[in-house]
Structure formats: structure tokens, C-alpha cells
Amino acid sequence: MSKDEWVEESDKGQCSGFGLTRRDTLKSGAAIVAVSLSTQGPNSAEAAADRAAPLPVTPQYPLLVRTTVNGEMVEVEIDTRTSVLDLLRERLGLTGAKKGCDHGQCGACTVHVDGRRVASCLTLAAKVEGGEVVTIEGLSDGDNLHPMQQAFIDHDALQCGYCTPGQIMAAVACVVEGNATSRERIREYMSGNICRCGAYAGIVAAIEDAASKMGRG
């Protein structure tokens, strides 16, 4: 079920407690600032569109972070302990990056920061001040999939799909780094991303395929 269908569900009143959707957050993107939600009722998804969910309580050590996420400027007040992953998922409504371990051990949270792949669960949000973050949501060009995304479909390089956003972000980086030159090398450079369903053979085939289309590897 896509996010849009969830919104439809909420319109039916089944789960009318939902106000914020990631897609709506993304639609306007632009300036994301902390404001009160108090004026918003359950159907104010549009009104909430251009804001991050504000911090509901002032933490002991707050910090204003300015960063770019998928090409959009984001300015958001955070608890200094917040990881990039929790900032994306819990504040910005970007739930593509996944929490699988919160220890930098599984790779499901992989995003690009200034062009390099990082485990967003191990990266403090404060560290991306002034940086550029790209998540799975920023990879495709509208309806046109990135070659790596298409290759993952073509080679059935996924099953449950939970590790997939991290696999794809790592895979794109693997190609860009010049590490997709052989199956053997791909396997080594993709071993930081665990796929418990065991779609590894498809992942390697997808990266080989996409690497040729990305003009590298």
C-alpha cells in the first residue's frame, strides 16, 4: 500500500488521527520550521504540509540545524542527541531510510551525506549542519526511477523490502566510488548492508546491470 492510500484511509475516518504525511511534507519541501501543531485538526494535512513536526517539548540541550535534504533547505530545532535517521523519520516524515539496528551494523538506514554513504543511525543530526543529505526519496527523478531502482525490480533484488532503501543507496555509492568493477568487489563493498531475506544474488546482478547504465563500473 502506498502512502497515498493511507491518506485515503484517513479521509474515510478510519484513522482520522493522522494529520501529517511524508508526501505532503515533501510536496512543498522548502522552509521547514518548528511551529506549534495546536491550531491543526485531524484533517489539516495540507496546512501541515510545509512544516516538520515541531519538538513537542524543549529538550535540555536544543539545537537549530540547517541542512539540505533531497535538495530542499531544512531548518529544524532538534534535541542534540537526535540521529540523522530519527530526524528524517520522526521529524521530517521521510520514512524511506529504515531502523534495523540503530548501531550501524545492518545498513538499512544508509543515506548519502555530501555524496558519501553513511549509516544515518550513527550520524548525529548536528553533524549534517550545512551538509547535503540525499535519501531514497530523493533518488528518483519524479516518476522516472534511478537505474539502480529499476535494476532492483528487474532482478528481484528484494523480498520484504525493508533493507532495500539502504541497499539501493549503498549500491549507488558503490558504483560511484568505482567499487562495482567485478562481482567479487561488489559483494565485498555491499557486505555492510544485511539482507536477511537473502536477496544477495539479485542485488549483485542488479548492481552489475545498473553500473553499466550509470556509465561506470
Added chain:
Amino acid sequence: MNTASFPDRARVDARDKVLGATVYPGDVPVARILHAMTVPSRIAKGTLTALDTSAAMRVPGVVRVLTPDDFPSPAPVSEDGPPPPPPTLEWRIAYRGQPIALVVAETLEAAIEGAEAVRPSYAPEPFAALIDSEDSERDPGEDVVFGNAEVALSSAATTVEATYVSPTQHHNPIELLVTTAVWEDGRLTIYECTQSSAGTRGATARALRLDPAIVDVKSAYIGGGFGQKGGIGQRQTALVAQAAMLLGRPVKIVMPRGQIFHLATYRPHSRHHVRLGADANGKMTAAVYDAEQEQSRHGFFPCAEYHESTCRLYGIENYRGTAADIRIDRQPPGWMRAPHPQAACFAFESAVDELAHKLGRDPVTLRLANDSRIDHRTGNPYSSRFVNECLEEGARRFGWSRRTPEPGSMTASDGTQIGWGVACGAYPSMMVPAIATLRIGADGSTRYAVSGHEMGQGIRTAIAAVLLEGLEIDPDRLEIVIGDTTAAPQHITAGSWGTAGAIPATAKAVARMREAMRELLAGREIAGNLHRQLSTVRRPFLQIEVSEVGPGQGPEALQALRRGAYAVAGPEYPNFTTMSYIAHFVEVHIEPRTRRVRVPRVVSIADCGRVISPRTAASQVRGGVVWALSAALREATEIDPRYGGYLNNDLADYVVAVNADIREIDVGFIDRPDPLANSTGLKGLGEVAMVGASPAIANAIFHATGKRLRELPIRIEHLL
């Protein structure tokens, strides 16, 4: 019966998955959400005497700390009723890591800080942490006996006898255990990654003394299940639901992996003593197999099921199987992929390899000579059985005829020891009832609701395959609603019966819809797809409902399904037995200096009846092989006997197969429909895919080195 093979088709939800747009339970957008964190017990057994929550409440953002006082006393358990729900919060401690408090806060950071600030006091008691601990209790299960195995064994020309060990292992799907509870207008809605949405509804209602009719559970997509998210229910669910109801705000928990190790189920450590006997021609005449497993004090993961597959792998007429639980003070074990057959077939298929070696027979030809048309446990025939076809096709693709039998005889010039091994697997084919609703609209939409949960096995794709094969509808506007108690009655999806429930019902829905369209059109020829035809006759939509049950099941199975109860038939049906089969062929390389084991290629041929979704089925078999490799060479949970917890409770220390461990896995299917099990001829695949590949690896290591290793996992130190 549908006799045609199904065409290759892409996974229907792959596009959303590669976009990161798929909404897993932890991704559901909920306004005004509170974050929860559990506090785990630091003792393994005893009593929680006090819980000081004052420091936790002072953490900015913490709104409440739930303690055992916030929960009703445990629901009474009736003999013939459903199994007890997971306990909520209790003053009694049954295992280390049991949740003792739930901290709820405005932010995740505050919830974590609050959980660390809770100060419990305990009165600890002595406990047993290991299967060999002194205070463990032995609790025998039911025997499986047919023929006279002891007599047959004593007169056998050749016998083998050995004990095999499979370690404690944890499922570790990459998605953590996640629950979001929303309490609104007198309804409790739970978004949870569960393989049993109706089971979650029932267990939560029983634990919190609610009417199940006010509880809805939605589990549209699961980030890997492997049995961890089905079975006996998840312990955090009722905690979070109670918090949401007490606070009047939605509450979400994402369980840390370290805590999941301690409170979710796991594959129990098990020991298997196997004796096999064969006559002078290599016909296996007797098997005596004693199994025992670690078990919690009140757990009910059944030990007798170790015999389900082993007594049916070959035509052995004399079988005596015993089983026992060894009860200790840890959390309950449960169903983890290929639950019993994984460990049982590791033991049994290793023993068969030992027998082949002792007989001087090729392990493939020995197996081929021991096929059977009859299930000797019941005396009934197998409805279909193509295990020999799996062996023959696998041997052909693998090039088995080039194998030289002597261990160590295939060593490469650089000293790399090469071994070729084979083993088979079998898994019961079980059937479940389903109720389905199909609605096709003149507006181009199709909505299909049925029982099932998508944890990556591809059940949506299989359902779509049947719908799109049988009906001319717009595939882009086909909505398949599963894992949702508001859409259709939901049965637990596990044990490879997911497709057995959903697919025959879907085939029936297709037939009923075609019939309904014929009646509606009454002989008129209208061009275009069904949407167009409905539009032409000015009918906004056409909706049908169907139900289907397994062989031997009647209306009581549908009633059980409506109640959210367990309603599984098989593998023993009124006049026949149905099993899925697989044969795995494995090549291992053992590096001469590091002794590292590599598995460069595997060939796996499965008999799962009719293959409904060829592409996702092949992926499922590859995944099963990866699991078996991981179980054979990597995974073991290390238990700390001093404290009763788990030492390697994260993905850095609990080592699973990664990309660099996996090379070529060639998958094939017999793809012949079973004539009796159901209308589509399918038999189930996800579990059997794993069974037998671990012993194939161990057998290949024996062939490479001459060293017989009977305990998993096999690591470098065992090959020095």
C-alpha cells in the same frame, strides 16, 4: 484444476519498495504521537520488589511510566480456549530481559533517557539458563512410532549412530518489532508488523480485558518475519495499547534489537540422537531418533514435531521417535524458519550421508533407492511426491556424475579442499481456510481482500498472478488488501500455508467473478476489459465473496477463521499425506591456510506442487539457501550462564550471512500440480526451501576433508 504453468511476472510491490514508499507499521504517519521504551529486567528469575520511577518522571518530555500496577491481572486460561496471550507487566520475573516498565515520552530521546532512569529493586532467585543447567526439568513429549524399529535395527546389515546438535538461533529480521497503538472514538487500532493480525487482536483483547470487536489490527507490510512475528504474539503490543488508552494519545514503540533478543522467540538449542539401519542392498529399514530441545518453564513450542519430516523423507517402514523438552528459565522459544525440520533434517540427512559412506554407496543413488509412495506413519499414499525427480534434476544440473567419492579426493592444485555434498528436505504441506471479497469497478479499479500477510515471500504477487491470469482487469489499479482485520478474516501466515490459504480462494473468486459477469452480460458480446464491460452495461461495480477450506475441513474451519483462531489442516488428510520436497547440491571450498569455508555454488530443485509466482518463488528458495548457509556456518546465540541473558545480542556479534558469503544459487522447480491438496495444486515453499541445505553443506565439508562435523555452526576452529 489449473494445469498450465504460470508465466514470469515482476513482484507487484517492488516499485514502491525501491522508492522507499512502502508503508511498514513503523512508517505510518500519526499525529501527536508519543514514543515508548521498555525497561528490561536485569535478573533472570525472582520478584520485582519495587520500581522507583521518580527520576524517570523528572526527565523533560516523559509523560508516564507504566508499571505492573497499570495492567489487569492475567486472563484465565481455559483448557480448550486459545493459548494465553503474552504476559503484560508483572512483578514476577521469568527471564532476563522481561519488560518491567514502559516509559512513555514526547520524544524518542526522552523515552530512552527515561527508561534508563527507572530504578528497580529485585529479589533474585536461582535459575537455569542452559539446557545442561542443574535446575532444568526434563518433560517428555509424545512419541512417534510405527513398525518395530528396535527389532529392524538389530537385524540390519549396516547401522550408523551419532548425535547432532543445532544451536540457539534468533530470527533477526531487519525490521525491528514495531507497534503503534491509536485509541480513538472507542476503537483501538494497532499498526504492527505481525504475521497474525487477528491473533494480535485476540491476544491484546484478552490481555487487556477488551472486547475484540473494538480492536482493529493492520499489518500491511512486514519487514521480514521468519516466524518471529507470528506464533505466540509479541510482548510489547498490549503494553503500548494500554499506554495509548490511558493517555488518550497514539503511542509507538520500536523495540531495540538487544531487547528483542531477550523477549522474542528463538530457535531452541536441540540435540538429536539418530540410529539408522539398512539391509545389504542399501534399503533403509529402521530409524530410531531421539530429539530434545531447550524450552521455557511454560512454553509450548512442540518437541514432537521434530519427527514430522524425518519420518517421511524416505520409505522407512520401522520408525521410533522420541522427543523431550528441557525446561529452563529463559523466554519461550518458538517457530523460526523451517522450525523443526531445519535441525531434524540436519541430523537425519547427515546420518544418511554417514550411512552412504559406510555402505560405499553414492549418496544420491542411496536416496533414490529409498523413495516411497506410501506414508508409513499413516499407511496412506502421498498425494504427490517428486523427491527423486528433484534429486535427478539437481544431479544433472550440478554435474554430480563428475564427483569422485573418496573424501579429500577433489583437492585443487593450490591446496583448496573441494567437497560436493547433497541432502534432501521435506516439509508438511498444510492448508488453511480463507474468505475473500473481490470487487471490480466500472471506474477501472479492482479491490481484493483476503487472509494473508506479506513479509516478503511474495504473497501479493502470487495473488495478483492468479487474478491477472483469470480476469481482464487493469493491473495498475489492482488493490490487494491483506493483513488487515477490517478487510477480511485473517489467519496467521506461517508454516508455508500462506499461499495455500489465499491462492485456492483467489482461484475460486476468479471463477465466481467470471460466472457473475456471464450472468450480467446474458449473452451480449461487449468489447474491452471487465471495467469497460461494466461501464457499458451501466453497472458501477460487481462484487462477489467466496470461501475455501482445506481437504477434510468444513464450516467449523471457517468459523475458527472468523474468530481469528488457528485452523490448519495437514499434512495428514483424510485419505492421503502431502509434503513439499527439495534436493540441495552444494560445493564447498576450504582454503588451505585460513580454513575458511566458502560455498561457490548451490543447486536446489524443489517440488512445491504448482508454482504460482515463478520469480518470487525462485527468490524464496535462494533466501532459504542463504538461511541454511547462515545456520550451518555462522549463526549461534551465545547464552550467558551467569546472568541468563544473551551475549551477542546485536548484528555485529550475532553473525549472519552477508553479501560476500553468497555466490551462485541455481534454483529449479518440478512445477507439477498436486492433484489432491487444493484446486491450484500448490504445496507450499518458503519453509522447505531451507530444509536440507545445512546438512548438504556439512556433507560437502566431510567430502572435502574427511571430517564429520555434527554440531552447527561449523566454523574455522572446527576445521583446523
